[in-house]
Amino acid sequence: MRSVFDLPVEVDREDPRYQAFLDRIDRGEKIEADDWMPMDYRMQLVKLIAMHGISEIMGAFPEKEWVPRTPTLRRKLSLMAKVQDEVGHGQLLIRVAEDLIRPLGFTRDDLFNDLFAGRLKFHNVFHMPALNFADAALIGWLVDGAAIVTQRMLAQTSYAPYARALRRILAEERFHAFHGEDMAQTLAQGTPEQKAMLQDALNRWWDALLMFFGPPEHAGIKSNQDINIRYRIRSKTNEELRQEWLDKYVPQIRALGLQVPDETLHYDQAQGRWVYRHPDYSYLKNVIARNQGPRSQARLALRRAAFFDHAWVHEALAAQPLAAAGD
Amino acid sequence: MSEERAQTAATTASTPAGGAFEPYLVFKQMEHRGPMESEYTVLAPNAEMALAMAQENFMRRQEAPYNLMVVRERDIVRLPEELRQALVRTMPRDYRSVPAYAHVARRWQELKLATGDDAPAPRR
Amino acid sequence: MTALPRVTTADQARADAGFHRALVELLYQAADDDLILAQRGAEWLGLVPHIEEDVAFSSITQDMTGHALALYQLLEELGEGQADHLAYFREPSAYRCAVLAERPNGEGTYLDSPRFDWAYTVVRQYVYQRFKRLRLEAMVKSRYQPLADLAEKMLREQFYHLYHWEVWMKQLTGRTEEAQRRMTEAWTRVLADAPSLSSLGPGEQEILSSGVLPWSLEKPFRQALEESARSYGLPAPNAWTMPEVNGRDGRHSPALPPMLEHMAEVYRIAPAGAW
Numbered sequence: 001m002r003s004v005f006d007l008p009v010e011v012d013r014e015d016p017r018y019q020a021f022l023d024r025i026d027r028g029e030k031i032e033a034d035d036w037m038p039m040d041y042r043m044q045l046v047k048l049i050a051m052h053g054i055s056e057i058m059g060a061f062p063e064k065e066w067v068p069r070t071p072t073l074r075r076k077l078s079l080m081a082k083v084q085d086e087v088g089h090g091q092l093l094i095r096v097a098e099d100l101i102r103p104l105g106f107t108r109d110d111l112f113n114d115l116f117a118g119r120l121k122f123h124n125v126f127h128m129p130a131l132n133f134a135d136a137a138l139i140g141w142l143v144d145g146a147a148i149v150t151q152r153m154l155a156q157t158s159y160a161p162y163a164r165a166l167r168r169i170l171a172e173e174r175f176h177a178f179h180g181e182d183m184a185q186t187l188a189q190g191t192p193e194q195k196a197m198l199q200d201a202l203n204r205w206w207d208a209l210l211m212f213f214g215p216p217e218h219a220g221i222k223s224n225q226d227i228n229i230r231y232r233i234r235s236k237t238n239e240e241l242r243q244e245w246l247d248k249y250v251p252q253i254r255a256l257g258l259q260v261p262d263e264t265l266h267y268d269q270a271q272g273r274w275v276y277r278h279p280d281y282s283y284l285k286n287v288i289a290r291n292q293g294p295r296s297q298a299r300l301a302l303r304r305a306a307f308f309d310h311a312w313v314h315e316a317l318a319a320q321p322l323a324a325a326g327d
Numbered sequence: 328m329s330e331e332r333a334q335t336a337a338t339t340a341s342t343p344a345g346g347a348f349e350p351y352l353v354f355k356q357m358e359h360r361g362p363m364e365s366e367y368t369v370l371a372p373n374a375e376m377a378l379a380m381a382q383e384n385f386m387r388r389q390e391a392p393y394n395l396m397v398v399r400e401r402d403i404v405r406l407p408e409e410l411r412q413a414l415v416r417t418m419p420r421d422y423r424s425v426p427a428y429a430h431v432a433r434r435w436q437e438l439k440l441a442t443g444d445d446a447p448a449p450r451r
Numbered sequence: 452m453t454a455l456p457r458v459t460t461a462d463q464a465r466a467d468a469g470f471h472r473a474l475v476e477l478l479y480q481a482a483d484d485d486l487i488l489a490q491r492g493a494e495w496l497g498l499v500p501h502i503e504e505d506v507a508f509s510s511i512t513q514d515m516t517g518h519a520l521a522l523y524q525l526l527e528e529l530g531e532g533q534a535d536h537l538a539y540f541r542e543p544s545a546y547r548c549a550v551l552a553e554r555p556n557g558e559g560t561y562l563d564s565p566r567f568d569w570a571y572t573v574v575r576q577y578v579y580q581r582f583k584r585l586r587l588e589a590m591v592k593s594r595y596q597p598l599a600d601l602a603e604k605m606l607r608e609q610f611y612h613l614y615h616w617e618v619w620m621k622q623l624t625g626r627t628e629e630a631q632r633r634m635t636e637a638w639t640r641v642l643a644d645a646p647s648l649s650s651l652g653p654g655e656q657e658i659l660s661s662g663v664l665p666w667s668l669e670k671p672f673r674q675a676l677e678e679s680a681r682s683y684g685l686p687a688p689n690a691w692t693m694p695e696v697n698g699r700d701g702r703h704s705p706a707l708p709p710m711l712e713h714m715a716e717v718y719r720i721a722p723a724g725a726w
Contacts, residue, residue, distance in 0.1 A: 029359070030359065030360060032359075057497070057502065060496065060497040061497055064496045064497050064561075065561075065562060066717075067493050067496060068490055068493045068494055068561070068713065068714060069713060069714060069715075069716045069717045070717065070726070071535075071539065071715070071717040071718035071720075071721075071726045072535045072718075072726050073516060073519065073520040073523070073534065073535055073538055074422060074520070075726050076493075076516060077422045077513055077516055077517060077520075078422040078423065080493060080496070080509060080512065080513050080516070081420075081422060081423040081509075081513060082423075083496055083497070083509075084496070084505075084506055084509035084510070084513070085423075087496070087497065087502060087505045087506050087509070088506045090502060091502045091503060091506060094502065133717045133720075133726075160359075160360055164360075174425050175423055175424060175425050175428070178425060178428035178431045178432075179428060181428075181431045181435070182428055182430075182431045183726075185431065185434050185435075185438075186725050186726060187726075189725075190721060190724055190725055190726075191720075191721050191724060193720060193721065194720070194721060194724070252435070255435065255438040255439065256438065301564070302497065302498060302565065305498065305564070305565055305566070305567075306497070306498045306499065306500065309566060309567075310500030310501075310569055312627070312629045312630060312633065313500040313501070313569055313623070313630070314500065314501075315627055315629070315630070316622070316623050316626040316627045316629070316630035317622055317623075317626070319626040319627050319630075320626075321625050321626060322625050322626060322627070322628075322631070410614060412607065412610045412611075413610055413611040413614050413615075414611075415607045415608065415610065415611075416608065417604040417605070417607045417608045418514065418517050418518070418521065418604060418605065418608050419517070420513075420517075
């Protein structure tokens with residue numbers, strides 16, 4: 001099956017438009033969808049934004065698994081609204097990605113086929129199981145917290161449509177952050193069993209949370225950060241973002257009386273940074289990127305069901321009325 | 328039903344055969360990344376002509392917008408009056424609003440968030 | 452509709468045993484319908500055929516859950532117990548939802564190999580919302596003022612719900628052969644359960660005579676379905692036979708008990724606790 005990711009990425013650096021484009025970037029101007037842009041910029045955006053969008057859609061599943069079991073009606077309403085927002089954010093982002101690939105002759109369906117074929121990845125955290133209700137709380141609290149740190153940085157991106165989508169997403173996620181913290185506080189201050197559920201979730205999710213930001217720059221795993229930073233698609237390194245996240249959430253974790261499952265974790269005043277045990281980042285490349293995580297295939301199967309089982313719906317919507325029946 | 332009504336309205340307002348002039352809505356964008364604001368409308372045979380005439384019809388003084396946009400009026404589908412009730416919200420949706428979670432910040436304060444000897448200085 | 456005085460507070464309602472009994476019965480029917488069908492809606496999250504529709508459908512599901520909550524709160528005021536407790540912690544035989552609301556979305560579960568049926572979901576939601584409109588219009592004229600006030604608010608919001616599914620009904624009928632076949636099949640299955648919706652259960656006489664509801668819903672509902680069949684080119688509803696179990700008397704299909712069990716899985720860890 002054809003894929004936008006198979007297209008050759010050729011950039012003619014002698015093209016006068018290329019230098020003009022770099023000048024715009026250096027002046028801090030924002031690029032619009034119908035502006036000229038070099039192919040490597042376009043493809044870098046497609047990769048980043050399509051992955052972001054697909055991750056929001058796939059990211060609905062682990063929390064959604066608990067929506068029908070959410071134990072009060074009010075919490076059920078808010079958790080449902082939150083999961084709905086994730087799908088809605090996926091929608092905003094996928095639309096931005098679609099507009100980037102349409103001039104190349106590709107559509108939303110092609111992106112989903114890339115997902116099913118393993119060419120389009122989704123974030124590591126959404127390959128993990130959500131084993132108890134506290135996992136839903138932890139996702140809302142710490143996974144969303146990590147996403148907000150990353151997104152706040154990306155909102156400065158040079159690509160205007162992505163920046164606009166992110167501004168809206170960040171505004172909506174203010175409620176998500178408080179909602180996640182509310183769930184975490186409530187469980188931590190609840191019965192011993194509730195608190196134990198939350199600690200158990202933290203133990204299981206800790207490595208995945210650190211990995212969310214990607215390997216630190218010196219680890220030598222190939223990353224696309226250089227080009228991202230040259231084109232001002234992003235402005236901070238993986239490690240800078242991870243440190244920001246630790247700044248905010250380690251104090252919260254401690255305030256709730258929970259233990260971070262890393263006895264080496266501490267803040268080094270002299271270096272002005274957190275020192276901690278790094279997870280094995282090769283897991284991202286060897287397991288997650290191959291969709292071999294604990295829930296990778298199961299969640300892909302859910303998405304496939306939504307896509308293929310309802311082909312008849314798309315056919316019917318695209319069809320003209322059979323006759324004048326019903327009018 | 329509404330859709331059909333809109334269609335009919337557009338067809339009746341449509342143009343003599345051959346001389347396909349139609350109304351186009353003009354939008355101006357005053358600055359890069361600014362909102363597209365609806366200006367007035369022009370009667371034009373196609374989008375290219377509509378664009379070419381729009382600026383001097385509505386912005387012929389000093390103003391210099393960043394960009395212009397035209398949309399053929401009959402391509403716009405509005406919610407008809409009888410369906411606008413669908414926009415009404417009567418039951419509370421506070422569960423998805425930030426103020427409904429004011430107690431969260433209070434609880435962090437009570438929990439003495441900043442305790443611990445290795446808390447970082449706030450950074451930006 | 453003469454001269455029976457309005458009942459304006461829960462205390463007044465509780466002072467009249469017959470009225471109270473009829474009111475509680477109707478409130479359970481309406482609350483449980485919304486709760487249970489919204490639970491079926493929540494199972495669809497992330498699995499809907501189109502991303503934009505996933506978002507729109509979820510708002511309807513949230514509204515229905517909100518309506519259920521508001522109705523349980525009326526029951527709470529009437530001395531039935533705490534709202535969440537009513538939603539999560541009754542025996543299956545205490546639920547009064549119509550059997551139509553509890554039918555599964557299709558084969559499999561939302562956790563494992565869902566083979567959900569979008570045609571059935573569209574038709575069921577449409578028929579339910581068509582019915583709900585009629586029930587809310589009647590509730591607005593209820594003798595119980597707090598219910599009439601709430602129904603007024605719910606009715607305005609429910610406008611979108613019915614309109615939304617009307618559009619889907621229109622878009623999936625008369626298009627392709629396959630869609631027509633699936634929609635007709637779904638329509639037939641939903642119609643077989645439709646009488647369960649307008650049934651008021653064993654307490655029907657009391658609900659009507661006490662003025663909790665001003666009129667029976669069956670006739671207007673049947674008329675509405677006949678009109679629907681005509682406008683969407685679907686088979687007319689001919690027989691109006693009550694399904695073997697209809698739910699209104701507490702007897703349910705085998706789908707309900709495991710559904711409730713699943714819904715309350717976490718609640719049972721710390722009933723009445725904070726979550």
